[in-house]
Amino acid sequence: MAEALDTHGEAFKNGTVTLLAxxxxxxxxxxxxxxxxxxxxxxxxxxxxxxxxxxxxxxHADASLTVADVLFxxxxxxxxxxxxxTGYNFRHTPEVxxxxxxxxxxxxxxxxxxxxPTLGQVxxxxxxxxxx
Numbered sequence: 438m439a440e441a442l443d444t445h446g447e448a449f450k451n452g453t454v455t456l457l458a459x460x461x462x463x464x465x466x467x468x469x470x471x472x473x474x475x476x477x478x479x480x481x482x483x484x485x486x487x488x489x490x491x492x493x494x495x496x497h498a499d500a501s502l503t504v505a506d507v508l509f510x511x512x513x514x515x516x517x518x519x520x521x522x523t524g525y526n527f528r529h530t531p532e533v534x535x536x537x538x539x540x541x542x543x544x545x546x547x548x549x550x551x552x553x554p555t556l557g558q559v560x561x562x563x564x565x566x567x568x569x
Contacts, residue, residue: 441561443547443563443564443565444456444458444563444564444565445564445565445566445567446564446565446566446567447566447567447568447569448538448539448546448566448567448568448569449539449568449569450539450540450541450542450568450569451533451537451539451540452533452539453530453531453532453533453538453539454530454531454539454548454564454566455517455528455529455530456527456528456529456530456531456548456564457517457518457525457527457528458525458526458527458562459512459520459523459524459525459526459527460508460526460527460552460560460562462554462557462560463557463558467512467526468508468526468552468554468560469508469509469510469526470504470505470508470509470510471510471555472554472555472556473504473508473552473553473554473555474504474553474554474555475501475504475552475553476501476502476504476507476508476550476551476552476553477499477500477501477502477550477551478497478500478502478529478531478548478549478550478551479493479494479497479498479499479500479548479549480493480494480497480498480531480538480539480546480547480548480549481493481494481546481547481549482494482541482544482546483544483545483546483547483565485544485545491547494536494537494538494540494546495536496535496536496538497531497536497538502529507527507528507529508526508527509525509526509527509528510526511526512524512525512526513525513526513528527550527562529550531548539566539568541568542568542569543568543569544567544568545565545566545567545568546565546566546568547563547564547565547566548563548564548566549561549562549563550562550563
């Protein structure tokens, strides 16, 4: 069984981030566009004193994404990916022009994606972002 791990990163106050991941299905193969019905994401401001407390960020709560805009059918190995030589198949940059995503410096945020495959269980991908 694979471990459930958050990916950690940093952002500037009122900035954005490009979030990359290699997402696999229950068969351990990278998922493709045809494997996915829908993708939604939420960004939460976290409470460092209470790990169960999180506040959804306006404009970034249960937001739907177009699957083909954020998922690739083949693994990408461009200069954005520095984790390994295998690559990523998921890339998203939250839009922050209308609704800032990371508005409080010195705090942590959780970006959570819920990927609904055509078959099988929902896949959750999470990023913890420290804001400076």
